[in-house]
Amino acid sequence: MEDIILKLENITKIYPNGTVANKDINIELKKGEIHSIVGENGAGKSTLMKIIFAIEKQTTGKIYYKGEEINFANSMDAIANGIGMVHQHFMLIPSFTVAENIVLGAEPKKGAFIDKKEAVRVTQELAKKYNFDIDVTQKVSELNVSAKQKVEILKTLYRDAEVIILDEPTAVLTPQETEQLFEQLLQFKQMGHTIVFISHKLNEVKQISDRISVIRLGESKGTHEAKDVTIEKLTELIIGRKLETSYDEYRKPVEHPEMILDVRNLSFKDSAGVPKVKNASFSIKGGEILGIAGVQGNGQEELIKAITGLLPFQEGTVKVCGQEIQKMTIMQKRNAGMSYIPEDRMIDGCAAGASIQDNMISTTYTKNTLSGKLFLKGKTIRKTSQDLIERFAVKTNSEKEKVGALSGGNIQKVVVAREWSTDPKLMIAEQPTRGIDVGSANYIHKELIEMRNQGKGILLVSADLNEVMALSDRLIVMDDGKIVAYFDSLKGVTESQLGLYMLGVEHHSEEEIRRACYE
Amino acid sequence: MNKKKFKWTDEGPFEFLRIMASIGTALLVTFIVLCIVTKSFALELFIDLLTYPTQKMLYFGYVLVKMVPLCFAGLATLLYFRTGLFNLSTEGVFYISGVVATWFAINPNIMTGNEIVDSAICILAAGVSGALIALIPGFLKAKLNADEMVISLMMNSILFGIGYYIVLNYLAIGGITGTASADFIDTARLTKLIPKTQVHTGLIIMFVMVALVYILLFKTKLGYSIRMTGLNKSFAKYSGMSAFGLFMTVHLLAGFIGGMGSGVELMGLYKKFSWSQLPGLGFTGALMANIGKNHPIGVLLAAFGISYLRAGAQLLANSNPVIDISMISIVEVILTLLISSQYFLRKWRGKQMLKEEQKNG
Structure with a gap:
């Protein structure tokens, strides 16, 4: 079996906190193939990759590389042996140039000093060889996301990576950029590199892969030829049951909706004075989901932070149910009917070290149903959190369990359950299903639509185009801090059409965009 | 389930x-x-x-009596640690609150002659002064985000300097400079709890405080926001809790407990104020909080x-x-x-x- 470059044999990994992340996993990677690894969040994909890349050590099991059993001491060792990894979160130094970032750690030297000219020459040659269109003398801080990703990939190629692991590479890309990436991946394949592709987007997985390995609950569910397996079949393998894909039948019309959110001419500058949101205006009525699409980092995050009050904005007005909220504290905004599922559940969305119960009440504990003047009402709180756990199907043994011990999808369910329990008028959902499994994502989507049907207004921001398109009643597209397009219905709108607006190739006229405010 | x-x-x-x-x-x-x-x-x-x-009962009495200040310091420090603050000012608070308690305890014009009232006055005075002193690093942290550890460590030295100066110049017998204060008035001192040992009623106060801190942490709204803020400050902010108010309250409470501990220790075990250096009890508080896993019972x-x-x-x-x-x-x-x-x-x-x-x- 000469063409097997990397073989995982009975890999089991148990984390110190007792989580069994991988159980007897067997996967073989052929030389020169694109091999996808798919599975729900918490299924153990990331752990497996960390083991290959020697960031984590397997508890039991063997890894064979080019036919020999290997035991890399650390990731440096793995890199030296030709394994490269492009992480989901880029590991680049913004103030360095592209060339400097690529050669970092293995710089061409001239005496004791780094030979910068040589670095530029080598990296230019590398970029040319692999057909990358990139200016290596540019600073990384000036690059957009897709270019940064290219730098990360070049970094691995510079170190002669034969096996390149890409962790969720398309999560941050537009459809057009994804296409471009795929062309490059196919090229690598032809040059004999082995690509390990990790993604939640099954249509992409099916499109790009030669073979697909499925992991569910830490166990391998077989490796399949991509051409022989349908997306439906894959989904079934991943979550262990069938799943519906369209939400249209769940939607119900809402009569006499009131105005829930009205944003006018909102502008936001960050602490360095750089404008991040430019003159944004839109409104949301009850019973509708307004989606915001856009490449990540084009002001969506700042727009949400400004509305929710995590960052103060400088200009414009924001009204929730007629109340101006700019000067309100976060507590007052929440009392005015705002609720918020934050982008990063581990930073803002939960306290990982606290119990599920404690996490369930953080936004409601001051209400007189859950507490008196001084004391918490322990029994009611326990009952409430048990009810929420059941209502939202959080997989756990007890409400006393720590949130940090749950999988990503279940943590997100806790966050959604808590925000739902505040009975809001306005729900702001920021990347509500990012990085979580299909099953949980599906569940959360239905909950959002259910809230919409009850007449609540929902503002949805997501980098996942499929998600925005499946859920939204109306849609705005943001590019470079501005609203560049508005659609009052998503009928007939395609992904690639949206991609053009996201990339700033096209934009709607002022009049069209103004309709986002119901004028 | x-x-x-x-x-x-x-x-x-x-x-x-x-x-x-x-x-x-x-x-x-x-x-x-x-x-x-x-x-x-x-x-x-x-x-x-x-x-x-x-x-011997006498020996076991040593254990009980020595655990009182350790426990008080531990309770004060665990409140800081639970909020995510690495504040070590309990050491200085112990010293300066002791000086304040002494000022009351040697002052015949204030002492009423009733044992319970007098010791209560001294201990509460120590507590209040501790609370007010702790507000200094508290305010600097809450308002200016100054590092509470650096501030509290520097403050310990300053408080010791001021306290020692006051003891030498104002609290010594008849205005004559000495290394210790005048004797405490008898009624200010805590009564013995177990005969033939040093164990005093401060032991009971300590148990009450442990219970109170437990209730505070796990049964009240304030305690809940303390725990959430300590575990994840961004999460607390996102949920709508106000860090400023919380930091001030925590410092106030921790300072009060620390000050009380000092008052109890002095009125229970000492005849006069004779600490000519920092007693080291406040630092031991960090040790207690650590070994006790930031839990009052612990x-x-x-x-x-x-x-x-x-x-x-x-x-x-x-x-x-x-x-x-x-x-x-x-x-x-x-x-x-x-x-x-x-x-x-x-x-x-x-x-x-x-x-x-x-x-x-």
Whole structure:
């Protein structure tokens, strides 16, 4: 079996906190193939990759590389042996140039000093060889996301990576950029590199892969030829049951909706004075989901932070149910009917070290149903959190369990359950299903639509185009801090059409965009 | 939600096991040290060390009376730690609150002659002054985000300087400069709880405070926001909790408890104020909070345990010239190290769980 470059044999990994992340996993990677690894969040994909890349050590099991059993001491060792990894979160130094970032750690030297000219020459040659269109003398801080990703990939190629692991590479890309990436991946394949592709987007997985390995609950569910397996079949393998894909039948019309959110001419500058949101205006009525699409980092995050009050904005007005909220504290905004599922559940969305119960009440504990003047009402709180756990199907043994011990999808369910329990008028959902499994994502989507049907207004921001398109009643597209397009219905709108607006190739006229405010 | 079978690898039991193993290891090291120091009769000494405090009521009284300030300091510090603040100002608060308590306790114009009222005045005065002093690092932290550790450490020296100056110049007998204050008025001092020992009613106050801090932390809204802020500040902010108000309140409360501890210690055990250097009790508070896992009951147990070991070591040192009392700090260090270490015994737990998994298929 000469063409097997990397073989995982009975890999089991148990984390110190007792989580069994991988159980007897067997996967073989052929030389020169694109091999996808798919599975729900918490299924153990990331752990497996960390083991290959020697960031984590397997508890039991063997890894064979080019036919020999290997035991890399650390990731440096793995890199030296030709394994490269492009992480989901880029590991680049913004103030360095592209060339400097690529050669970092293995710089061409001239005496004791780094030979910068040589670095530029080598990296230019590398970029040319692999057909990358990139200016290596540019600073990384000036690059957009897709270019940064290219730098990360070049970094691995510079170190002669034969096996390149890409962790969720398309999560941050537009459809057009994804296409471009795929062309490059196919090229690598032809040059004999082995690509390990990790993604939640099954249509992409099916499109790009030669073979697909499925992991569910830490166990391998077989490796399949991509051409022989349908997306439906894959989904079934991943979550262990069938799943519906369209939400249209769940939607119900809402009569006499009131105005829930009205944003006018909102502008936001960050602490360095750089404008991040430019003159944004839109409104949301009850019973509708307004989606915001856009490449990540084009002001969506700042727009949400400004509305929710995590960052103060400088200009414009924001009204929730007629109340101006700019000067309100976060507590007052929440009392005015705002609720918020934050982008990063581990930073803002939960306290990982606290119990599920404690996490369930953080936004409601001051209400007189859950507490008196001084004391918490322990029994009611326990009952409430048990009810929420059941209502939202959080997989756990007890409400006393720590949130940090749950999988990503279940943590997100806790966050959604808590925000739902505040009975809001306005729900702001920021990347509500990012990085979580299909099953949980599906569940959360239905909950959002259910809230919409009850007449609540929902503002949805997501980098996942499929998600925005499946859920939204109306849609705005943001590019470079501005609203560049508005659609009052998503009928007939395609992904690639949206991609053009996201990339700033096209934009709607002022009049069209103004309709986002119901004028 | 089905009931799970009891397993040593579950979080609670495992934590207990870990603490027991830590204590065992610490004692083992102590034994080895004893062997090195004394050679022949080490085992005898080791048993003495562990049993001395229980041999006489007087000895056990040492344990009880010495645990009181440790516990107070631990409670104050755990409030800071729970909020995510690394504030060590309890040391300075202990000193300056003691000075304030002394000012009341030697002042015949204020003391009423009623034992309960007088000691209450002194202890409360110490508490209030502690609370006000603690507001300084509290305000600087809440308003300016100044590092509370640096501020509190510098403040300790400043408070000691000011306090010592006041003692020397204003609280000494008849205006004559001395190294200690005038004697406390008798009614200011706490009464004995157990005859023929030093144990005073401060022990009861301590138990009450442990209960109060427990209730505060786990049963009140304030306690909830303390815990959430300590675990994740961004989450607390996102949820709508106000960090400014919380930081101020926590400093106020922790300062009050620290100050009270100082008042109780002085009025219970001393005849006059004679600390000519920082008493070191405030720093021990951090030790207690750490060993006690930032839990009020844990702090109570830690205070008892450490006090027990210290009393044992002191008694051993009194009876045997070879032994140095400071030997016991080895035990304390090892205990702190192992208990606060995240990794101690983790590997064992992993292996046990692996076995469990394989058994279950």
